[in-house]
Every structure is written in structure tokens, then in C-alpha cells.
Amino acid sequence: MKPANPSPESYVEKVRDDTRRYVQALLEENGKLRVLTASLESENRFLNEQVASLQKDIESHWVERDRLQKSIASIEDESRRFSEQYVEVEQQNTDLASLYVASYRLHATLDRGEALSIVQDIICNLIGSEEIAIFEADPSESALSLAVSLGIEPAPFRTVPLGRGLIGRCARTGQMHLAGRDDDAGRRPEEQDLTACIPLHFEGQLLGAVAIFRLLPQKAGLVALDHELFELIATHAARALYCTDLQSRVARVAGAVR
Numbered sequence: 001m002k003p004a005n006p007s008p009e010s011y012v013e014k015v016r017d018d019t020r021r022y023v024q025a026l027l028e029e030n031g032k033l034r035v036l037t038a039s040l041e042s043e044n045r046f047l048n049e050q051v052a053s054l055q056k057d058i059e060s061h062w063v064e065r066d067r068l069q070k071s072i073a074s075i076e077d078e079s080r081r082f083s084e085q086y087v088e089v090e091q092q093n094t095d096l097a098s099l100y101v102a103s104y105r106l107h108a109t110l111d112r113g114e115a116l117s118i119v120q121d122i123i124c125n126l127i128g129s130e131e132i133a134i135f136e137a138d139p140s141e142s143a144l145s146l147a148v149s150l151g152i153e154p155a156p157f158r159t160v161p162l163g164r165g166l167i168g169r170c171a172r173t174g175q176m177h178l179a180g181r182d183d184d185a186g187r188r189p190e191e192q193d194l195t196a197c198i199p200l201h202f203e204g205q206l207l208g209a210v211a212i213f214r215l216l217p218q219k220a221g222l223v224a225l226d227h228e229l230f231e232l233i234a235t236h237a238a239r240a241l242y243c244t245d246l247q248s249r250v251a252r253v254a255g256a257v258r
């Protein structure tokens with residue numbers, strides 16, 4: 001016996017039910033996908049916010065790093081400046097001590113030979129030259145006579161008429177001469193290496209002059225302390241030589257009285 005064939009109506013109904021179930025499954029799957037998409041978008045926004053926050057933190061750290069580097073550079077500059085100032089102050093203290101010692105030594109002696117030796121020591125050890133000539137004025141004050149010398153050929157300097165060459169002009173005018181600063185007109189051949197000439201005047205009286213020739217090889221040129229020492233020699237060495245000469249006269253008079 002043959003089975004009964006399904007009717008067309010039941011077949012259509014079955015297709016409809018299958019289609020409805022399929023559509024319902026698609027809608028449910030689509031809903032799930034929408035929920036998942038929304039979740040992923042939310043997570044993506046959260047991650048983007050986190051990235052933006054991290055970038056902002058990184059930029060803030062870079063800004064802070066630049067600020068700290070500038071602060072460190074400023075502190076290092078300040079420290080270097082203070083170090084330089086400290087060295088400068090120390091040098092000034094050393095220079096003042098040198099000036100005081102040199103001045104004290106000149107004032108502490110009434111011996112002519114010692115006074116001349118002290119002047120040479122000041123020039124050798126503080127100024128930095130071992131080529132020196134110290135002159136005394138003749139009683140007539142028309143010429144200079146070489147009193148002591150160091151490191152030079154003394155013959156050309158035995159007698160220097162006032163006004164002759166740089167040394168004679170310096171003694172006559174009472175104006176200190178510094179090579180490279182003052183007019184070198186009239187420089188004599190023996191004065192070729194003259195670095196400085198210091199006149200020695202006291203209370204309007206010409207006592208002599210100090211000529212400094214070449215500086216030591218390790219010394220590039222004159223510095224501020226040298227100019228202070230030149231002034232010290234001009235003032236205190238002149239006074240010391242005046243006092244030693246006065247002491248010598250008093251001693252001679254005392255000897256004659258005895």
C-alpha cells in the first residue's frame with residue numbers, strides 16, 4: 001500500500017516554518033553580533049582613551065624632563081660661576097697677601113743693599129722677570145747710575161742721561177712706561193726687550209728708576225697684580241730707598257761727631 005503524498009498546503013506550511021525559524025535564528029545571531037560589536041566599540045573607545053591618557057602622560061613626562069634638564073643646566077652654570085668667583089676671590093686674597101708682604105719687607109729695612117734685594121725679589125718672584133736693572137739718580141739729578149742688575153749686560157746701562165731713551169725719559173718725566181701701551185719713540189737698542197720702567201720719586205725728588213726687561217718664558221704677559229706691584233715699587237721702594245739714604249747720612253754724621 002503506497003504512503004499518502006503530503007498535500008501542497010502542508011508543504012508550503014513547512015517551508016514557511018523553516019523559513020521563519022531560519023529568519024529568527026538570523027535575527028538572534030544578528031542581535032548577538034550587534035551586542036558584540038557594541039561591546040567591541042566600547043572597549044575600543046576605552047582603549048583609545050587609555051592610549052590618549054598615556055600619550056598625555058608621556059608628553060607631560062617629556063615636558064617635565066625638559067624642565068629638569070634646564071634646571072640642572074642652570075644649577076651647573078650657577079655652580080660654575082660660583083666656582084669661578086671663588087677662584088677669583090682666592091686669587092685676590094693671594095695677591096693682597098703678596099702685596100702686603102712685599103710692602104712690609106720694604107718698610108721693615110733701613111739697609112740700602114737689602115732694600116735693593118727686596119725689589120729684585122718682588123720682580124723675580126711676583127712679577128716674573130729675571131732681567132732687571134735698578135738705577136739711582138746722581139746727586140746732580142742729570143743722569144742715572146746703575147745700582148744693581150740681574151740677567152742683563154750691565155755695560156750699556158752704567159750711566160743713563162735723563163731724557164735719553166725710554167729709561168731716561170721715564171726718570172725725567174716721572175711717568176711709568178709699559179711696553180705695548182706707551183709710545184716707544186726714542187727706544188735705544190739696549191732697551192729692545194724693555195717690558196716696563198718704573199720711576200722712583202719721593203716728595204718731588206728723583207731717586208732712581210727700575211727697568212724690567214723680558215718676562216719669564218712661562219709668563220704670557222702682564223696681569224692686574226703686576227700693575228699693582230709696579231705702583232707698590234714706585235711708591236714704597238722709592239720711600240725705602242729714601243729712608244735708607246737718610247739712615248746712611250745720619251750714620252755718617254753720627255760717626256763724624258764721635
